[in-house]
Amino acid sequence: AVxxxxxxxxxxxxxxDRSVIELGAGTGLLGIVATLLGAHVTITDRAAxxxxxxxxxxxxxxxxxxxxxxxxxxxxxxxxxxFPPGAFDFILGADIVYLEETFAELxxxxxxxxxxxxxxxxxxxxxxxxxxxxxxxLRGRFSVYEVHYDSSKDVHIYKAQRSSRKDDF
Numbered sequence: 001a002v003x004x005x006x007x008x009x010x011x012x013x014x015x016x017d018r019s020v021i022e023l024g025a026g027t028g029l030l031g032i033v034a035t036l037l038g039a040h041v042t043i044t045d046r047a048a049x050x051x052x053x054x055x056x057x058x059x060x061x062x063x064x065x066x067x068x069x070x071x072x073x074x075x076x077x078x079x080x081x082x083f084p085p086g087a088f089d090f091i092l093g094a095d096i097v098y099l100e101e102t103f104a105e106l107x108x109x110x111x112x113x114x115x116x117x118x119x120x121x122x123x124x125x126x127x128x129x130x131x132x133x134x135x136x137x138l139r140g141r142f143s144v145y146e147v148h149y150d151s152s153k154d155v156h157i158y159k160a161q162r163s164s165r166k167d168d169f
Contacts, residue, residue: 001026001094003155004123005033007148013119015039018089021113023074023106024096025049028056034092035061035069042088044074077105086115093122100130103137110160111141120160121147 008015016038022031023044031043045053054071061069074083091113096106110120120142124131135158138144142160149156 001029001123003148003150003153004030004092004094004121004157006150007121007123007157008033008037013090013121015090019087020090020092021083021088023076023091023093023109025053025071026094028053028060028071030092030094031069032057032060034090035065039068039090041069042083043069043071046075047073074109075105076102076109080109080112083113085112086118088113088115088118091118091120093120095124097122097124097131097134100133103130103134106134107137107141110138114142114162116162118161121157122160123155123157125154126156 015034018039020031020034020039021042021044022028022034025031025043025045026049028043031041035041043053043057050071050073057066057069057071072082091110097103114120126132135144138160141163143163144158144160147157147159
């Protein structure tokens with residue numbers, strides 16, 4: 001999360017008044033930073049993490065910015081109808097690619113949340129063959145590019161967007 005936060009803070013991406021969703025937020029650091037950078041952020045995780053996540057948002061965002069950050073439950077692949085399809089400008093995820101049994105649900109969730117314009121930014125370490133497998137699955141549905149590599153932390157940042165396929169009629 002720290003590497004992706006630093007990447008966003010470098011200013012190459014303007015989050016001002018953009019709609020952002022963070023998947024698998026954990027502590028919420030990434031969503032909090034995106035809020036501080038001007039975005040309207042939906043910070044998501046499974047139910048068990050929400051209380052801690054909410055307390056971090058309350059403790060780390062100035063009161064005037066708190067309305068720009070909403071904590072919501074999201075289990076990948078479940079109850080996606082609670083989230084409008086294609087409604088987000090950016091989807092952020094830090095270190096969420098590690099359980100192979102969640103890959104299909106994560107892809108289903110990304111598919112649901114993405115419009116043609118949505119930019120997905122994922123930061124992760126590539127430790128195992130399964131990490132390469134996820135990237136291959138992601139490339140099956142999206143155009144994927146590595147946009148940053150932090151060699152000191154061995155963390156890659158990938159940008160993904162819907163593939164525009166000319167053969168889709």
